[in-house]
Amino acid sequence: VKLVIGIIRPEKANDVLEALFRADVRGLSISRVQGHGGEFERVETYRGTTVKMELAEKVRFEIAVSDAFVQPTIDALCAGARTGEVGDGKIFVVPLEQAVRIRTGETDHGAVTPIG
């Protein structure tokens, strides 16, 4: 069981969701985060104050999957989030010690396998 973390552009979040659902990956959470990668900074001006925005809005997907689903999940994240320009984001895959489905008490593989 692995935890796949994808940090992507907010405007690509819907495309990623669509790609994940098409790949039958259905358990996930997302959060809005701010981050800095290698992208060019936006310059904004408010009256006399000009600022470089070093942090860009990103959306972070957290998806716990069984080993067989790791590659399809990565593929879906890439397919949905890629624009080809700097700032498309990153994917991290980390081992997961344990997963529990609260409702049933199922653990690990059972906990991350969608029902039906």
Place this chain on the structure above:
Amino acid sequence: MSPHVNVGDTAWMLVATALVLMMTPALGLFYSGLVRSKNTLNTFMMSVGALGVVTVAWAVLGYSLAFHNGNGFIGGLGYAFLHGVGFGPRTGTAIPHLLFMAFEATFCIITAALVSGAVVERMRYGAFLVFMLLWSLLVYAVLAHWVWGGGWLAQHGTLDFAGGVPVEMASGFSAFAAATVVGARKDYGRLALLPHNTVYVLLGAGLLWFGWFGFNGGSGYTAGNVGVLAFVNTLLTPACTLVVWFLLDLVRGGRVTAIGAATAIIVGCVGITPAAGYISPTWAMLLGAIAAVPSYFLIFWRPRTRLDETLDVLAAHGLAGLTGILFIGFFAQTVWNGKSNGLLYGHAGQLGWQAIAAVVGPAYAFAMTYAILRLLGLVMPLRVTEREEAVGMDVVQHGEEAYASGEGAILVTQEAGVDGDRAVRQP
């Protein structure tokens, strides 16, 4: 002050002019609540743009094209650069000509801003400013001349109290044309594109209604009977539209919606606009109830089509304005307006000329707007790129955000006496 100027009328019209001017930022608030948060400022700025560009165009040329004698189609150049527009009374009123010009200017401003509802979230800001400049001269001024400036509809007795033709139908059908030429947003019909702040929408609608008391109440150019009638009808009609809208919402979805209520206020105000000084308060209430129905169903149906007329200007303004223009043809009463009866009171010809206005006005607005934008599209791109549309218009077009967090913002500005190293990123 000129002896032919009435001080009471002038005092009311000064206030009414300020009330109508306030409607444009109110519209900006209403529209910006209806778009996604990344496009808040751009949407609001389209209305603010009208305050600048359209006012200048109006003073330089638009007022003359609309209100100078000229011919039946368009006014002459006699009032260009406000030549000869002074303290003496405007013909047919007891208010100074200069004030009359300013009052009418506020109408042109908000009408141009209304059209932005069709193209928000994708049209380039610069292109929209140029469009408003041309539109206010080639569409608004012409239609205002037809019904108010001594043009051919006015000569034949078409009644349009506060702008069913040049304001409501013109903006609605121009919005239809603009949405057709500019095209849908890239995500339209694919993703749910939801309003980001419903409170803005309600507050904007409330302020618009408030301003509309000046819009309609001032369109008789007097604090006398016709001003009072129009003012009171502006209270009654939208209230009836609200109630009927609530009922339609309840029947369709079982719940009364907030954005529906805001829309109903607009539809009611629009419906009474052409009729405000011509029909009795009782008929005005019926008009409010009737006007809700066609607009409600067009708003319900339009998102099922490929037409991304984003904020439904056609339904809220074009269709409701058309309902009001036709309604006059049935229910106008000489005892209330001192001018003409409708069909119900024995004058069928009135309905005929209302119907002609309801066909020709929208047709002209649609065709001319279509032509302006097609030609403008040859000179400059009308839309931002898909990539920019995805990032959001606020950052791309204005370099600002409506809801900037400030986290991660590094100061670039060099303050006096402060070392330039301040601009260097801290580790």
